[in-house]
Amino acid sequence: MKWLIVAVTVLALATPLAALEIEGAYVALISPNPMEIEPDNFYTFRFHVQNDSQDAEWLTNIHITFPDNFTLIGASMGFVEIDVGRPSFDMIVDGQTAQWNDNDGGYGEIYDTEGTEVFIDAHVPACYDCGEMYWELWGDIYGGEPHYVDGIIDLCPSPVEAATWSSVKALYR
Numbered sequence: 001m002k003w004l005i006v007a008v009t010v011l012a013l014a015t016p017l018a019a020l021e022i023e024g025a026y027v028a029l030i031s032p033n034p035m036e037i038e039p040d041n042f043y044t045f046r047f048h049v050q051n052d053s054q055d056a057e058w059l060t061n062i063h064i065t066f067p068d069n070f071t072l073i074g075a076s077m078g079f080v081e082i083d084v085g086r087p088s089f090d091m092i093v094d095g096q097t098a099q100w101n102d103n104d105g106g107y108g109e110i111y112d113t114e115g116t117e118v119f120i121d122a123h124v125p126a127c128y129d130c131g132e133m134y135w136e137l138w139g140d141i142y143g144g145e146p147h148y149v150d151g152i153i154d155l156c157p158s159p160v161e162a163a164t165w166s167s168v169k170a171l172y173r
């Protein structure tokens, strides 16, 4: 299938400023709401993973690193299928990092413009106050760079945001 895309890309290369990268791919926390995370509790952390590659680069690996002292329950991690048998991932926990890794070789598992959900149960430490998560997405090294993108998920709502949220809620009381 990708040969078709190669042909299209060759045409696209003739166009100046064609972006051939996975810039724009991202990981977002769906739940729980960071403002509702309490110490010494278990949660199923659900993430949306979006591949907004501007060329036909597909994602092979998703790594999400939790804050120190969070305990990741690898036995209860998973993902939502996009198509039958896809994505095809091995799922492992390496220290604080949950990984969904392409396990069938070839090209990546999440095609451009596609998104999916990944999830993992984790225990929040008793000492938890706030923190941040770090994510990485790996592309299948197709076309131009970057083939890796990363970012941070802030679990610490600022006082300003918290105040704003309270005022919004107050409107509905």
Ligand SMILES: [Ca+2]
Binding pocket: 020, 021, 022, 055, 056, 057, 139, 141, 142, 143, 144, 145, 146
């Ligand atoms: Ca690319």
Ligand SMILES: [Ca+2]
Binding pocket: 102, 103, 104, 105, 106, 107, 108, 109
């Ligand atoms: Ca693959």
